[in-house]
Amino acid sequence: MTASYVTPPLGAPTVHAAINALRAAGLRVSAARRALLEALYAAPRPLTAEELAAGGDLASTYRNLDALEGLGLVRHLHRGHGPGLYSPAGARDHEYAVCEGCGAIHTFEASQLDGARAAIADLCGYAVTFGHFPLVGRCARCN
Amino acid sequence: MTASYVTPPLGAPTVHAAINALRAAGLRVSAARRALLEALYAAPRPLTAEELAAGGDLASTYRNLDALEGLGLVRHLHRGHGPGLYSPAGARDHEYAVCEGCGAIHTFEASQLDGARAAIADLCGYAVTFGHFPLVGRCARCN
DNA sequence: TCCGTTGTCGCGACGCGTTCGCAATAGCCC
């Protein structure tokens, strides 16, 4: 065990690192968790718990997503209606905007929205993240 | 009937105006709708359908909220978990920020967030509203 | 004012997303 994440500050870059973090936290590395992490890291976009379960047990998937989120390895975001979406918490954070018109999910590097975040902090003192709750509006194409 | 809202562009300033708008739209003014509007306009903050039903029928309350929303008299916003929150659509639009730490809901005049909205439009072309989906983060006190 | 039409109410049942309880299984440490 060379460079394990004792208490990972924010995410892990790979499935392997995530598994190490899991071990380091005293959690067991089960087949279900391995599969979950692989599905999460392989996905090009945030997925629902149903999609991540992929035939496996849904309740366990929710429990594991919750556990992983507690370690900072996974993040979830809410759309208006419908199930929540889960994504791995990589080294660089992503933030999201969903279009009310077409349902498309737009992904940004967190740094891209620093300007908007700063404007909001100036206005009301809120430190906001558009990752847990996405920006919602109409995209350029749907306007 | 002097100054009724034939097709109200955005909200009504009082319960009375809202009732007129209801009539003008060809909808009936029932006791349930009267009570619903009074509860909405009397509330100092957005309320849940459950709170608005206040012992009355919940399904009807949802239907009425939906109808009123269709007329532009009511708006709703989502918190992360828990039920949606409904508020009357007054003359001036409000937008909201909810604190992940303490659950407080912060209310803004829409114009107060124009700066943030402009920053976001510049970055990604999205025309966002923080009214249907609030800003989410940690308020100054919970940081 | 009464009447008929039809929008609305209130009730129960349902649907979806998520969580809980519990016995059986399988990781991890010795």
Place this chain on the structure above:
DNA sequence: GGGCTATTGCGAACGCGTCGCGACAACGGA
């Protein structure tokens, strides 16, 4: 390998919101 215990997988329950339907009542017209 054996034992302790976290984790699994199943079923049932939950919360929020919606649907279907018979009974009622709001509104327009006579």
